[in-house]
Amino acid sequence: MEGFIEDLKLGIYQTFILDNNYQYFVRGIGVTLLVTAFALLIGLALGVLVGIIRSAHDQQPEKKKGIVLRVLNGICKVYLTVIRGTPTLVQLLIMWFVIWASARSTDENMIRCAILSFGINSGAYVAEIIRSGIMSIDRGQMEAGRSLGLNYTATMRHVIIPQAFKNVLPALGNELITLLKETSVVTVIGLKDLTKGAMLIQSKTYQAFVPYIAIAVIYLALVLVLSWILGKVERRLRQSDLR
Numbered sequence: 001m002e003g004f005i006e007d008l009k010l011g012i013y014q015t016f017i018l019d020n021n022y023q024y025f026v027r028g029i030g031v032t033l034l035v036t037a038f039a040l041l042i043g044l045a046l047g048v049l050v051g052i053i054r055s056a057h058d059q060q061p062e063k064k065k066g067i068v069l070r071v072l073n074g075i076c077k078v079y080l081t082v083i084r085g086t087p088t089l090v091q092l093l094i095m096w097f098v099i100w101a102s103a104r105s106t107d108e109n110m111i112r113c114a115i116l117s118f119g120i121n122s123g124a125y126v127a128e129i130i131r132s133g134i135m136s137i138d139r140g141q142m143e144a145g146r147s148l149g150l151n152y153t154a155t156m157r158h159v160i161i162p163q164a165f166k167n168v169l170p171a172l173g174n175e176l177i178t179l180l181k182e183t184s185v186v187t188v189i190g191l192k193d194l195t196k197g198a199m200l201i202q203s204k205t206y207q208a209f210v211p212y213i214a215i216a217v218i219y220l221a222l223v224l225v226l227s228w229i230l231g232k233v234e235r236r237l238r239q240s241d242l243r
Contacts, residue, residue, distance in 0.1 A: 011205075011209055012210055019204070021201050021205070024198070025218065028194035031194070032180070032183050035191075036118075036176075038119070039119040039122055040122065042116070043122030043175075044123075045123070046122075046123025047129065048161070049127075050080070051127045051128070051130030051134060052156060053073055054131045055135055057069055058135065059135075083120065083123075088118070088182055089188065092186065093188065095113050096110070096113050110190060110191040111191065118183060122179050129171045129175065132168065136167055141160060145159040170230075173227070177227070180226065194218060198215045199211075
């Protein structure tokens with residue numbers, strides 16, 4: 001037992017104190033949160049757009065579906081099938097080594113590549129979440145908005161989307177947490193995120209236990225903070241519905 005404690009003390013010293021190795025974790029957290037935040041924004045934008053197109057196609061009678069809506073719906077279905085049918089890691093590898101093949105291997109380029117790759121990936125899942133939220137809203141809400149003189153776009157923006165967003169907020173929160181954890185695969189393109197920081201420390205100190213346990217605890221802490229924030233938002237929205 002004493003030997004384990006001594007090894008643990010040595011591991012903590014080498015992981016955090018020796019050569020200021022803690023800075024790998026600090027920088028890694030920054031990169032992880034940066035990629036997650038901007039990828040989420042891209043995912044939300046894509047997801048809302050695709051979700052609206054898919055729900056509009058599903059809600060329209062067959063005879064009223066124009067050629068434009070059919071084409072857009074077809075493009076969205078291909079996008080969803082390809083993105084949800086292939087692994088996130090494979091998409092990242094294609095994005096960096098194929099699409100960004102001519103780009104220099106700088107941190108800025110790797111961050112942009114990771115944000116775009118994870119944003120496109122997240123958009124496919126957000127789209128289905130948004131679509132399910134829109135489809136859960138009673139059709140009478142759309143009819144009520146149109147009877148008040150609002151066009152389809154205005155009704156979706158002011159009536160349908162706000163209600164759908166409340167319904168799917170837990171699912172969107174789960175997607176955010178999943179996205180945060182999935183960013184750990186950016187190590188394959190060399191981006192120095194939280195996981196890469198632990199790998200670099202291990203390569204320097206030959207200590208694996210403390211660095212990897214440390215990033216597991218950090219990821220867990222980040223997830224707990226996000227869950228707490230999402231819980232506060234959900235309670236605030238429920239209270240607003242009761243007023």
